[in-house]
Amino acid sequence: MSWEKELIEKANEIIDLYPEKRSALAPLLYLAQERDGYISDESIVEISNLVGITEVQVKSVASFYSMYKEEQTGKYLLSVCKSISCEINDSRSVIDSVKEFTGLENYETDVDKVFTFEEVECIGACGGAPAVQINYETVEGLTPQKSIELCEWLKEEKPEVVVAEELQNMFGGVKSFDWAINDNTGSSYSVPGFQNIGTAKEKRI
Numbered sequence: 319m320s321w322e323k324e325l326i327e328k329a330n331e332i333i334d335l336y337p338e339k340r341s342a343l344a345p346l347l348y349l350a351q352e353r354d355g356y357i358s359d360e361s362i363v364e365i366s367n368l369v370g371i372t373e374v375q376v377k378s379v380a381s382f383y384s385m386y387k388e389e390q391t392g393k394y395l396l397s398v399c400k401s402i403s404c405e406i407n408d409s410r411s412v413i414d415s416v417k418e419f420t421g422l423e424n425y426e427t428d429v430d431k432v433f434t435f436e437e438v439e440c441i442g443a444c445g446g447a448p449a450v451q452i453n454y455e456t457v458e459g460l461t462p463q464k465s466i467e468l469c470e471w472l473k474e475e476k477p478e479v480v481v482a483e484e485l486q487n488m489f490g491g492v493k494s495f496d497w498a499i500n501d502n503t504g505s506s507y508s509v510p511g512f513q514n515i516g517t518a519k520e521k522r523i
């Protein structure tokens with residue numbers, strides 16, 4: 319299904335932020351993913367036409383970066399870090415707990431489309447290892463038990479917006495540093511909450 323008028327207007331607003339149309343490729347791919355849950359063939363065509371590069375060029379970028387998904391994800395993308403700082407702080411137990419709770423292996427999505435699970439490389443929260451992200455909202459200092467409680471909460475509450483600060487307060491432990499600024503914006507799908515491209519969603523906490 320081709321893009322609706324409002325989405326094309328939003329895409330053009332983003333394109334206008336850049337000196338070259340093609341420079342807007344990455345944020346437009348996130349718009350596409352927020353719309354469908356993955357980068358569809360229709361979105362490849364739309365973006366190609368909008369920024370003036372070939373469909374192959376759009377596809378090559380979309381398929382290179384792991385944050386652009388080729389299949390629809392669950393409502394909550396669980397990205398558990400497996401890199402060195404997390405590994406030495408027992409991320410393996412967190413990974414095993416999440417896998418056991420969800421019944422998912424790497425890159426799998428459950429039939430109800432609630433969770434997608436993935437093991438990922440460093441997510442930049444090494445000082446608060448082990449760390450995970452829910453729809454790219456980071457939680458640090460998780461324990462295996464807290465990771466299960468987090469999954470249970472997501473499954474039962476099904477929050478429309480997940481906010482890092484709220485998740486951290488409820489389920490996190492030691493943080494890498496004090497985040498300082500209160501941030502009530504989060505993500506509502508497997509797309510980072512970017513203020514400037516409109517994928518960030520506000521939540522009162």
Ligand code: FES
Pocket residue numbers: 399400401402403404405439440441442443444445447448449
């Ligand atoms: S190694 Fe896990 S956040 Fe850096």
